[in-house]
Amino acid sequence: MNKLSLLDLAFFVAESEASPKHVGGLMIFKRPVRSAAGFASELYQELLAFDDVQAPFNRIIHFSLTGMPTWQESDAVDLEEHLFYHQLRRGRNGRQELYELVSELHQPMLERSRPLWELHLIDGLSERRFAIYVKMHHASADGVTMVRWAADSLASTASDRELRPLWSVGHGAAARKHKRLEEKMTQSLLGDLAGVGTRLLGIARLAAMLALEGAKLTRNAISLPFVADGNTPLTGQVTAGRQFATASVSMARVKEICARTRSTLNHVALTCLDGALHRYLDDEGVELTRPITIQMPVNLRQEGEHGTGNKIGIIPVELSPPTDDPYVRLRNIGFSLRNVRSMIDGVAPDAIESYTLITGVVAQLAETLGLSERLPPIGNTLVSNIPGPPDFLYLKGAKMEELHPISTLPAGNLLNITLFSYAGQLFFGLIATDELPNLERLGRYAGEAFNELEQSVFDAHQVVS
Incomplete structure (x- = not known):
């Protein structure tokens, strides 16, 4: 039990x-x-x-x-x-x-x-x-x-x-082994007190960072929840009915951009999604004046730690201010993700988990009361990145050509996007309610945004050389 x-x-x-x-x-x-x-x-x-x-x-x-x-x-x-x-x-x-x-x-x-x-x-x-x-x-x-x-x-x-x-x-x-270690820790009063103290210290540090950002005493040091533009088709009251779409690009092409710009896969993928989302919203008659905010899960497991259940935190991340230049968008997102990394490294995992629960409860309360159409969401959508096996896998000799994770929808979000790398391809998996129009088009735009970023990066490096 x-x-x-x-x-x-x-x-x-x-x-x-x-x-x-x-x-x-x-x-x-x-x-x-x-x-x-x-x-x-x-x-x-x-x-x-x-x-x-x-x-x-x-x-x-x-x-x-x-x-x-x-x-x-x-x-x-x-x-x-x-x-x-x-x-x-x-x-x-x-x-x-x-x-x-x-x-x-x-x-x-x-x-x-x-x-x-x-x-x-x-x-x-x-x-x-x-x-x-x-x-x-x-x-x-x-x-x-x-x-x-x-x-x-x-x-x-x-x-x-x-x-x-x-x-x-x-x-x-592995889960039972991890559970026994946890139970051994809880037998120690000192272990309990240390754990509670670390969590409280982390929560206090995170709250102070949010307060400073909210009071505009810092700038882009941390992304604030519940400030995303709620007047888009991406957010609102989650309803029954689902639709699914995908896109993919070669990992070799992604790695080439990473090498030329000293970026990571996350930087490149989020740049493509940011461009695709802005183009999609423009099609739907929505023009944003502030950056798109995503919710981004982060893995809180220690290296080598396995087990069942969940060990994740979900934090808001501001993408790029609106721009038509993919290269500028990449640099802006790189700056934003570096701030996120600094925040995660400076706060205990337990504090991030507590923060996830608190913001999730607020969003869920709005969803339960039917207020998601009127209150600002935590973010415009949720984007997660799951690393997959680098080589092809087989089932009784049948080659697995593609693997697409399909997630759930968080409260207030009508779209969830999962990035997944497998056997030399980077897949974009999009799950949404039936209420979201033209999901297939958004998937196509992600691929086209990658082409635009690739061309922009190559052009910039030709000018430099």
């Missing part, structure tokens, strides 16, 4: 039919050469046979009137309640139809009377492809953890045909 952290609990408290709180992943595979047309359907039947379900995939949430909710392990899990097979029809089996199906599957809440995960095998894609869509409650895992689990369940070579379904691998061992 495992108690939830406050952050994990928050995902249950905030959950509703209109705003479910699970994270997912879409994996697109190409069947092995000379494999039969029934490869994916046979794979589905094989997966059903792996009925020895390991933690955390055998855990059911238990709510109590007298204490915190707890995870309780089930003696048996009926895989037919968690594994599903879909067959796309010929002529309706392209990327757009796949995304429409995944959007439908991503919308419903997971049934709380059983372990909170599902796997959908989608057969019949064009060009000898099939897909696997997995979703799991955010209280069980964050995006980084789910990607690690997915990688653990796949093979590094096409010749390795052993099946290792992610629910049968046993991800709970």
Whole structure:
């Protein structure tokens, strides 16, 4: 029996039919050469046979009137309640139809009377492809953890045909070890006092930084929450119905820009998104006079620390003031991200986690009271970056060509964007409510903004040389 952290609990408290709180992943595979047309359907039947379900995939949430909710392990899990097979029809089996199906599957809440995960095998894609869509409650895992689990369940070579379904691998061992270390610490009064003191000191330091920025005694030292422009189609009351779109660029091209400008992948990706969002908003008749503010998750785990649940903070980040010059936009965003890095390094992780909970509660209260259309949001959208495996992975010889994390929508935001690097490509995954117009166009603009940045950087370096 495992108690939830406050952050994990928050995902249950905030959950509703209109705003479910699970994270997912879409994996697109190409069947092995000379494999039969029934490869994916046979794979589905094989997966059903792996009925020895390991933690955390055998855990059911238990709510109590007298204490915190707890995870309780089930003696048996009926895989037919968690594994599903879909067959796309010929002529309706392209990327757009796949995304429409995944959007439908991503919308419903997971049934709380059983372990909170599902796997959908989608057969019949064009060009000898099939897909696997997995979703799991955010209280069980964050995006980084789910990607690690997915990688653990796949093979590094096409010749390795052993099946290792992610629910049968046993991800709970590392979590239990980490839990025992935590329990050992809580037995020490000095350890408790030190932890509380560090958290309070960090919160006080963070509050002072916010107060100085709010009083304009510092400039761009830290981004303030709830100052983003709420008069855009990106924010408002989250409603049911989802849509999904993607874009991608070569990592070799991204690394070339990074080398020429001494930037990071985050700098380049956010520059592309900033340009794409401004162009998209301009199409929708919205002209911003201040920078777009994003919410950005940061990983708070120590190096080498694994486990289930969540260990993240979410902080606001101002992007670039409006400009038509991609190179200037890149430099502005680099300056903003350096300030964020200084803030994270100067504040204890527990304080950032507390800050995330406080701002999240305020935003969720506005959402619950139906005030998200009238009150300013924490940010205009949420953008996360999940590093993925650098090389191709395989499932019974089938190459995984693409992997797209699909997240949940935070209170007050109608769009969530996930960056993901895998096998030489940088993917942009966009999940939004049906209320957001022209999501596909925004995905296309991200790719075009990268082309513009690349040209601007090359032009600038030609002038210098």
